[in-house]
Amino acid sequence: MQNVKKYFTEGLIQFTILLSLIGVRVDVDSYWNGYYSPLEINDGPSSAFIQTPFHSLRDNWDGYSVHPKCPELDYFFASRRLLDEVRALGSPARFPTQLSAWLVHQVPDRSEFGEPPNSTSSSNVNAGLSSESTGEETNDSDLLAEDESCSTVSPRLRGRQEECQTATQLSTEPGPYPSTGACEIPKEEVELLNGQIDGDEAREEPVSLTQLALSSALEQEGLFTSGASPACPEDPRPPAIDIHQHWSHFLSLPVSEFDDLDPLVPQQLSDLDADISSAISQDVSLRDAMVTGSTYDMIPPRGGVRTLVARQPRGPLFQLESTNSSDSSPGTTTGLAALPFTTVVNGTSNGTLSHGALGGCLDEAVFDQINLLGLEGCLDNMDAQLLGNLQGIDPRVLGDLDSDSGLSLESSSRGPTSPGASEVSSASSSSFCEDEGGATGYSSEADSLPSKDIADYDTSWSPVDLSESVWHDHSYSTPAFSHPSATTFPHKTIKQEPFSDEDDDGEDYEDRELSRDELRARALHVPLSATEIVSMPVEEFLELLEGRGLSAAQVTLLRDIRRRGKNKLAAQNCRKRKLDAITGLQEEVERLQAQRNRLLRERQHTAKALGAAGHRMEHLSRDVLSRLRDDSGRPLTPERYTLQCGANGRVVVQQIRRPGVASTTAGGKTDKRKKEKKP
DNA sequence: TGTACCTGTCATCGA
DNA sequence: TATCGATGACAGGTA
Numbered sequence A: 001m002q003n004v005k006k007y008f009t010e011g012l013i014q015f016t017i018l019l020s021l022i023g024v025r026v027d028v029d030s031y032w033n034g035y036y037s038p039l040e041i042n043d044g045p046s047s048a049f050i051q052t053p054f055h056s057l058r059d060n061w062d063g064y065s066v067h068p069k070c071p072e073l074d075y076f077f078a079s080r081r082l083l084d085e086v087r088a089l090g091s092p093a094r095f096p097t098q099l100s101a102w103l104v105h106q107v108p109d110r111s112e113f114g115e116p117p118n119s120t121s122s123s124n125v126n127a128g129l130s131s132e133s134t135g136e137e138t139n140d141s142d143l144l145a146e147d148e149s150c151s152t153v154s155p156r157l158r159g160r161q162e163e164c165q166t167a168t169q170l171s172t173e174p175g176p177y178p179s180t181g182a183c184e185i186p187k188e189e190v191e192l193l194n195g196q197i198d199g200d201e202a203r204e205e206p207v208s209l210t211q212l213a214l215s216s217a218l219e220q221e222g223l224f225t226s227g228a229s230p231a232c233p234e235d236p237r238p239p240a241i242d243i244h245q246h247w248s249h250f251l252s253l254p255v256s257e258f259d260d261l262d263p264l265v266p267q268q269l270s271d272l273d274a275d276i277s278s279a280i281s282q283d284v285s286l287r288d289a290m291v292t293g294s295t296y297d298m299i300p301p302r303g304g305v306r307t308l309v310a311r312q313p314r315g316p317l318f319q320l321e322s323t324n325s326s327d328s329s330p331g332t333t334t335g336l337a338a339l340p341f342t343t344v345v346n347g348t349s350n351g352t353l354s355h356g357a358l359g360g361c362l363d364e365a366v367f368d369q370i371n372l373l374g375l376e377g378c379l380d381n382m383d384a385q386l387l388g389n390l391q392g393i394d395p396r397v398l399g400d401l402d403s404d405s406g407l408s409l410e411s412s413s414r415g416p417t418s419p420g421a422s423e424v425s426s427a428s429s430s431s432f433c434e435d436e437g438g439a440t441g442y443s444s445e446a447d448s449l450p451s452k453d454i455a456d457y458d459t460s461w462s463p464v465d466l467s468e469s470v471w472h473d474h475s476y477s478t479p480a481f482s483h484p485s486a487t488t489f490p491h492k493t494i495k496q497e498p499f500s501d502e503d504d505d506g507e508d509y510e511d512r513e514l515s516r517d518e519l520r521a522r523a524l525h526v527p528l529s530a531t532e533i534v535s536m537p538v539e540e541f542l543e544l545l546e547g548r549g550l551s552a553a554q555v556t557l558l559r560d561i562r563r564r565g566k567n568k569l570a571a572q573n574c575r576k577r578k579l580d581a582i583t584g585l586q587e588e589v590e591r592l593q594a595q596r597n598r599l600l601r602e603r604q605h606t607a608k609a610l611g612a613a614g615h616r617m618e619h620l621s622r623d624v625l626s627r628l629r630d631d632s633g634r635p636l637t638p639e640r641y642t643l644q645c646g647a648n649g650r651v652v653v654q655q656i657r658r659p660g661v662a663s664t665t666a667g668g669k670t671d672k673r674k675k676e677k678k679p
Numbered sequence B: 001t002g003t004a005c006c007t008g009t010c011a012t013c014g015a
Numbered sequence C: 001t002a003t004c005g006a007t008g009a010c011a012g013g014t015a
Helices: A002-021 A028-035 A038-046 A054-060 A072-088 A095-109 A132-149 A155-172 A180-184 A187-195 A209-214 A217-227 A239-251 A255-259 A264-282 A286-292 A316-323 A330-337 A355-360 A364-372 A376-390 A395-401 A419-427 A430-438 A444-459 A463-471 A490-500 A506-513 A516-523 A530-535 A538-547 A552-627
Strands: A296-299 A307-310 A641-645 A651-655
Touching: A516 A530, A516 A552, A530 A552, A538 A552, A552 A641
Parallel strands: none
Antiparallel strands: A296 A307, A641 A651
């Protein structure tokens, strides 16, 4: 036990040091007190907490990808583990999808219903919850207290954090069944911890699982929490078995009953959509996360439903988002959620699967799990939702994604979503990523970069400095002439991609890759990339020209580069418009041809119908005439008589006048007889 | 070698 | 007036 304590002591110290290094204060005392709960001490290494070292995972998971202050990470691990549980329990073909989504979705709602995080009834779905999480809960409370110390934490945000605390508990236990040591937690400690959170309404009663399946989300919450109480000292039953039985029963439910659960999921997704912006505001660590590295960002929206965002390595979007994270506009939110990498999962579900719930647990592993569970269709829907979300993105962000035409400088060919971009971003150093992200034509970052770069190069206009900061820097760390593929010209970037892997010999490669203007600029020691020159605002550009004491050749070259760059963009846009216009005209022609064919078919059909009607009319006339008699009692023949419909709707029999026989009528009487029939 | 296509660039016009 | 976008025309590169 001493070894265990020593181990955690050292780990905790190191962890605290790491947190302090990144500016996070950690209350070690309270952390420590909560950390070594009696359960942990009793269980030792076998405890759930140790089996799932939340602390190490929090900071080490895929390399600093998650802010250590963010307790929402717990939700993520809880979600993953829940999926693992469900999968381990075995499942029908259809059920796991719904159940996983349901489980993940249920996690963050606990605290909303006033359930104590470490309540004895909180074993429910995870069954391993209980007192094992008390230490962890205390830990998160400390972290929460840390957050509360920040003046920027709003009460609403605090509510989020409290919700996430519950998720933290779920994440701290590794399996569905608690260890037997769970019952050894002192009751007073449980009560004490329960008292930390108001609304301890552990008054659930046992309910059948069928009823559970048909109950609402809130009801299910209570039902599950009431199902087993592994941490309850009075309960002699092994809670794990109880939960397992519940699950078995639950899994055996007919599919039709699970259909009733479907509406529960999107029910709370509206909350996600409504408050995701505030969740962005909550994620104060976005900027830090942006700096730290790869993989995914966890954006904690309301209800603990997370939006996992594949981290773009210091791209302009993230900078923009992190900068605007305080104003929680929908556009900002969507923009963040709709970052170019397609692993973004956001939005609503189609009723079968909780979209937000999936978004909360979609890391790579969970993506694989989802694929195994046959959720590709759901992911497709997510992509559709993602596209829908794109519409709400800040236009500037959209401009970064696709500079208004799809043929812009970098966005079309080297946009963040393009495979080439991924290759480059992964192949080149991380320092290059900024330029890569900013190389998307008129990106916000590109707009902001020049001034900074100008300031940076304020003393760097001499060739000597440039030789150090630009020319000899093959790490692509500097935006200026960093890498041809990161600069202005898309067709070059496209065409250079294939042999970019072949040519590794630096200078020849760069000379060949650099555009003509950039070569000129290099010759004149202009320490700005063509992208920067083109994309910088005109004010900055004029300031650059006027305030730098540039030579006439440099000024001319800068103007030419800017003019040519902009004109190149314009030409690309123009050509794209032309192409679109041609395509549109072609589609219009096809549509008109289809319409013409349809009208021709309708005309033929109408002619046939008209002919058939004429035939029927002729038969009818014959029939009617055959039933009529003239004055002499002979039947009227169609050769001599016809039926005419008068203006008043009456049908009259009219004798056909024929030359030479017109005067000879039957019976020598009037050659024109009219017999009226009621219509 | 001729041709089609793509792309950059220039000139020009209009906002 | 300067800037910028749009567009026709031309040239060079490439398959």
